[in-house]
Amino acid sequence: MISIWKHRKNVAFTNSLCDELSKLTNTRPILDQVDFYLPQLSHMVLHLEKELPMEAMEQFVMLLSLSSSHFALQFFWIVYGALDEHRPKKNGNPRTFTRCAQLLVILEQCFIYGSPVNKQAKVRVIANPKRHHYFEIHHSFSNTTFKFAALTAQDLQVWVDKVDVASAPPGPPPSSPSKAGPSRAIERMSDRMRSFILEPERRNSDDDDDDAVILTESSPAAADGGASLAECKNAESGKEHEVSKAAPVVDPPSTEQHNDILVAEKVAGGIGTPQDNSSVRNARTSSGSAPVHLTSDEQMRYDFFTAQISFVKAITDICEDLRLVDVSKRKELLPTKLTRLHETLPKYAYLPLCRSTDHFYHVAAVCAQEGYVFKTHERAPVLMHFLTTPNSAHMDVSCALFAHLHAQDEHIDTVKCNAPVLNESTPFIDELLMVRQFYDDLRQEVLVMQLISYLDDVFKREHLKLKLHPYRILSTGASTGLIELVANATSFDGLKKSPGFKSLRNHFESIYGATNSTMFHTASSNFCMGGKDSANFKTFTDLCIQAAVAARRHGETLYTLVEVMSFHSKLPCFSGNVTATLQAFRDRLFLNVPEDKVGRVVEGLIGKAFDNFGTAKYDQFQEYSNGIAK
Numbered sequence: 330m331i332s333i334w335k336h337r338k339n340v341a342f343t344n345s346l347c348d349e350l351s352k353l354t355n356t357r358p359i360l361d362q363v364d365f366y367l368p369q370l371s372h373m374v375l376h377l378e379k380e381l382p383m384e385a386m387e388q389f390v391m392l393l394s395l396s397s398s399h400f401a402l403q404f405f406w407i408v409y410g411a412l413d414e415h416r417p418k419k420n421g422n423p424r425t426f427t428r429c430a431q432l433l434v435i436l437e438q439c440f441i442y443g444s445p446v447n448k449q450a451k452v453r454v455i456a457n458p459k460r461h462h463y464f465e466i467h468h469s470f471s472n473t474t475f476k477f478a479a480l481t482a483q484d485l486q487v488w489v490d491k492v493d494v495a496s497a498p499p500g501p502p503p504s505s506p507s508k509a510g511p512s513r514a515i516e517r518m519s520d521r522m523r524s525f526i527l528e529p530e531r532r533n534s535d536d537d538d539d540d541a542v543i544l545t546e547s548s549p550a551a552a553d554g555g556a557s558l559a560e561c562k563n564a565e566s567g568k569e570h571e572v573s574k575a576a577p578v579v580d581p582p583s584t585e586q587h588n589d590i591l592v593a594e595k596v597a598g599g600i601g602t603p604q605d606n607s608s609v610r611n612a613r614t615s616s617g618s619a620p621v622h623l624t625s626d627e628q629m630r631y632d633f634f635t636a637q638i639s640f641v642k643a644i645t646d647i648c649e650d651l652r653l654v655d656v657s658k659r660k661e662l663l664p665t666k667l668t669r670l671h672e673t674l675p676k677y678a679y680l681p682l683c684r685s686t687d688h689f690y691h692v693a694a695v696c697a698q699e700g701y702v703f704k705t706h707e708r709a710p711v712l713m714h715f716l717t718t719p720n721s722a723h724m725d726v727s728c729a730l731f732a733h734l735h736a737q738d739e740h741i742d743t744v745k746c747n748a749p750v751l752n753e754s755t756p757f758i759d760e761l762l763m764v765r766q767f768y769d770d771l772r773q774e775v776l777v778m779q780l781i782s783y784l785d786d787v788f789k790r791e792h793l794k795l796k797l798h799p800y801r802i803l804s805t806g807a808s809t810g811l812i813e814l815v816a817n818a819t820s821f822d823g824l825k826k827s828p829g830f831k832s833l834r835n836h837f838e839s840i841y842g843a844t845n846s847t848m849f850h851t852a853s854s855n856f857c858m859g860g861k862d863s864a865n866f867k868t869f870t871d872l873c874i875q876a877a878v879a880a881r882r883h884g885e886t887l888y889t890l891v892e893v894m895s896f897h898s899k900l901p902c903f904s905g906n907v908t909a910t911l912q913a914f915r916d917r918l919f920l921n922v923p924e925d926k927v928g929r930v931v932e933g934l935i936g937k938a939f940d941n942f943g944t945a946k947y948d949q950f951q952e953y954s955n956g957i958a959k
Contacts, residue, residue, distance in 0.1 A: 330366040330369045330370055330373070330893070331886060331889050331890075332346060333346055333347070333373065333381065334369070334373065334889060334892070334893050335889065337377065337380045337381060338380070343381055343382060344382050344385070347381065347382045347385035347386055347389070348382075348385055350385065350386070350389040351385060351388050351389050351392060353389075357686045357725075360393075360396075360397055360400070360684075360685040360686055360727060361684060361685075361686055363393055363400065363685075364400070364403070364684045364685055364686075365779070365782070365783075367400070367403055367404065367407065368407065368772075368775060368776060368779060368894060369890060369893040369894065370390070371404060371407040371408065372893055372894055372896065372898075373386065373893065374386050374387065374390060374432065375408065375411055375425070375428060375429065375432070376425070376896055376897040377896070378428065387432075387435065390404060391435065391436070391439040394436060394439055394440060395439065395440075395443065396727065396731070397685045397726075397727040397730075397731075398440070398633070398634075398727070398730035398731065398734060399681065399683070399684075399685045399726045399727055399730060400685055400727070401436060401439075401440050401634075402634075402637055402638070402681060403681065403803070404436065405433065405436060405638065406641075406681075406803060406804065406805050407804070408429050408432050408433055408436070409429070409433065409526075409805070409806065410772055410804050410805065410806050410807055411425065411429050412426055412429035412430060412433070412526070413806040413807040414807040414899055415429065425897075430518070430526070433518065433522065433526075434518055437518065437519060437522055437634065440630060440631075440634050441623070441627050441630050441631045441634070442627065453465045453466075453467060454485065454489065457478075460478040461478065462478055462479035462480070462481065462482055462484065462485040463476075463477070463478050463479075464477055464478075464479065464485060464488065464489065465477070466492055519631070519635075521631075521635040522635070525635075525638060525639070525642070626734075629734065630734050633675075633677065633730075633733070633734060636675035636676075636677075636678075637675065637678070637679075637681075639675075640673075640674070640675050640678050641681060641803075641805055641811070642805070643670055643673060644670065644713070644811065645805055645806075645809045645810075645811070647663075647666045647667070647670065647711055648708070648709050648710065648711050648809075649709075649809075650662075650666060651663065651666070651702055651709040651711065652707075652708060652709040654709075656704060659702040659709060660702055663700045663701075663702055663711065664697050664698055664700065667695050667696070667697035667698075667700050667713065668695075668697040670695050670697075671694055671695035671697055674692060674694075674695065677691065677730075677733050678691070678692040679691055679692055679717075679726070679730075680692060680715060680717070680811075681803055681811070682801035682802075682803055682811055682812075682813045683726055683801065684726070685725065685726050685727040686725045686726070686727065687725060687726050688719055688720070688723065688724075688725060688726070689719070689720040689724055689725060689726045689728075689729035689730070690717040690718065690719050690720070691717060691718050691719075691720065692715050692716070692717055693716045693717060693718050694715070694716040695713070695714075695715055695716075696713075696714035696715065696716060699713075699714040700712060700713050700714065712814065770804075770807065770808070770900055770901055771802060771804040771808070771809070771810035771812075772804040772807075772810075772900060773900045773901060773902055774802050774804075774810075774812075775802050775803075775804050775810075776890075776891070776894055776900070778799055778800065778801075778802050779890060780887060780890065780891070781797055781799045782797075782799035783883070783886070783887060783890070784797060784876075784880060784887075785797035785798075785799055787879050787880065787882075787883050788876065788879060791875075791879045791882075793872070793875050793876065793879060794872065795872060795875070795876055798815060798818075800812070800813040800814075800815050801813040821958065822957045822958045824836065825958040826958065833857075837849060837852055837853060840852070841853075854868075861939060870931075870932060870935055873931050873935060874927065874928045874931045874932070877919055877927050877928075877930075877931045878919075878924060878927050878928075880918055880919070881918055881919040881920060881922075881924060881927060882924075884915075884918035884919065884920045885920070887918055888911070888914060888915055888918060888920065891911065891914055892911055895907050895910070895911060
């Protein structure tokens with residue numbers, strides 16, 4: 330990702346690099362790297378449509394989405410957040426809104442039908458004296474040739490037309506992004522996806538029902554698309570199939586409108602061999618146009634994809650419901666909300682605050698009586714507890730979800746996670762801090778946490794006696810998101826207000842033992858400086874200098890991570906002069922200071938911070954205004 334950004338103006342280099350992306354094997358290290366760089370990857374796919382070979386970039390993202398359902402869902406929320414930010418009501422950019430809608434359409438199609446690259450095929454009509462109306466379908470991805478003979482010339486033409494449509498990647502809405510309005514951008518979404526996008530933010534004072542009026546002023550139109558070639562998957566390279574009789578392609582009869590409808594991205598009837606006996610479900614688009622066919626496997630993937638999105642949305646909706654209620658009544662309403670969430674749990678729900686290679690834990694229950702609403706007037710953050718159980722095969726998130734979505738395939742190779750895990754029969758509690766924010770953009774917190782995570786890895790590689798504790802954040806919109814709770818982390822304010830608290834020394838003695846014990850000495854060394862002239866303060870200063878030098882050595886990577894996100898960004902940290910903001914960040918990374926002088930600069934910063942007047946006054950303000958002990 331770093332190289333693509335730095336060399337984005339070098340067309341030959343970026344073309345070559347993006348071509349290599351699609352050839353990467355989706356191993357655990359690759360998935361970990363992609364998870365880490367996902368904010369930058371998504372940002373480039375969204376905003377660098379003209380600067381980069383976007384077809385190859387999109388193909389890379391969609392192939393990753395096929396190999397990791399978790400990645401697909403994470404990518405969905407990033408794109409949805411950008412779409413939410415650029416709604417017409419929010420004075421957003423129509424082109425960006427349309428681009429986001431296009432990506433959501435392609436992602437949905439890919440997740441349900443398979444990657445477009447997997448179904449690219451060409452039809453070759455060849456004169457064959459032994460067989461009339463002979464034609465071949467060559468599948469590019471597997472280099473496999475299928476040989477057919479149609480019954481009539483008319484059937485031959487129908488097959489050629491159908492395969493041409495089926496093998497084409499999902500296209501954008503009929504109008505180009507520069508001409509397509511927001512109402513046209515969502516025409517090709519499924520009903521569930523469309524209703525999710527168009528659901529009015531009825532309770533948000535900043536966003537009323539005008540969004541729905543603007544976006545639905547023209548009724549969704551039918552769109553032609555492609556059906557996957559079921560027989561083309563996993564074929565051996567170079568293998569040629571014997572000639573088969575091609576059954577006529579017949580459009581099925583119309584059916585009544587169905588609640589769970591997939592928009593007509595597939596042609597009616599689809600493409601398949603006469604032996605394809607998979608179950609088919611007929612449905613109509615909301616505009617009443619051609620029916621759509623989903624096999625049982627496709628329907629399961631569609632249900633899973635939309636159910637996971639709805640599950641996360643249901644969590645964030647709890648905060649919004651409580652925000653509109655008087656502060657004094659929120660506590661008594663929370664158990665009812667959590668009970669309702671428990672009753673609507675998807676069959677294979679999981680908490681998305683994880684990596685693709687982490688152990689998979691299934692959400693078994695919502696602890697309805699264990700929630701807590703924080704006391705704020707403008708927001709209603711909620712602490713939630715979930716009962717989760719590990720996967721019985723000890724698979725990671727990516728493998729577990731893949732196995733679930735391909736349960737009927739007996740040849741799936743599963744990969745076990747080597748990290749220690751609790752016995753599968755032992756459920757345990759996951760804590761989740763869910764935030765519905767206003768005025769603050771949680772995507773900015775995601776970027777900050779990414780930098781903290783990178784620095785933590787740098788300190789490990791440099792073998793420094795320093796430890797950071799990054800936690801997971803999922804932004805689910807322009808002002809909503811989920812935050813992982815840092816367990817066993819009591820604030821100084823909370824400690825002072827706890828029952829029986831006398832003094833910090835008394836607390837340390839009760840937890841770590843006598844003052845002459847090793848545990849007490851270690852704990853006090855970690856948290857208590859002992860004055861400016863103490864040995865502990867000198868150790869603290871030395872560690873700060875080592876950390877600054879290590880950050881400087883990896884500063885260009887840290888800088889590039891931020892620089893990518895500043896491009897066409899509406900994040901609050903880039904709202905002013907972006908150039909000045911980036912320059913200030915370079916200064917903080919000491920990139921403009923020789924390495925041998927970093928120590929003196931850090932010592933100067935520590936000297937200014939020690940007993941700083943502004944810090945002391947801020948602590949007083951927090952104590953007087955919010956009751957936070959200093």
